[in-house]
């Protein structure tokens with residue numbers, strides 16, 4: 001009844017590839033800066049939790065070799081239709097963050113934008129192991145994490161799971177998971193990586209670039 005996947009399917013249900021305007025919705029500034037500074041021409045990139053492909057589209061248009069995974073069938077259908085309509089090349093698959101359907105050392109880069117905020121701690125830890133597995137030894141990963149802490153109004157709409165993750169039980173976000181990480185929790189989560197950069201935007205979003 002409060003399945004997080006159903007929440008995301010509801011979010012993506014109304015997407016129309018004919019009217020969706022990627023120039024308004026995205027890409028994220030962090031993604032643009034990361035592409036400029038960390039990726040070589042033709043890099044093979046996995047957009048993990050790609051949603052409506054606002055970042056994947058940008059990266060494909062820049063000439064990168066783009067793959068996307070999301071557990072929302074509606075999101076993945078939309079990404080495929082959108083890439084077809086724009087005659088862009090991309091490989092989009094439904095799948096879970098913590099079981100990436102690609103072999104070891106397959107990607108030069110993984111980007112996971114606004115995704116780790118929406119899973120439990122156990123899934124986040126398993127996802128980090130999977131990212132490490134699919135990256136080449138010289139690869140990089142870009143994460144964003146929501147600002148910390150958020151206001152109490154949000155907490156009022158959610159129940160807190162034993163690991164501290166919030167699960168929304170009221171309102172339009174019913175079913176959504178939301179986990180707040182302190183900076184030290186993020187560093188602990190990413191202990192299997194070498195952190196190359198850890199910065200905060202003016203709004204408090206944490207942007208992390210790490211190497212396996």
Ligand SMILES: C[S@@+](CC[C@H](N)C(=O)[O-])C[C@H]1O[C@@H](n2cnc3c(N)ncnc32)[C@H](O)[C@@H]1O
Nearest residue numbers: 008049050051070071072095096097113114115
């Ligand atoms: C806030 S959206 C971010 C989408 C996209 N990265 C962006 O920046 O626009 C979070 C995405 O994570 C996906 N997601 C959440 N939990 C997931 C899981 N366990 N496995 C796969 N995808 C998941 C959702 O379907 C959704 O597309």
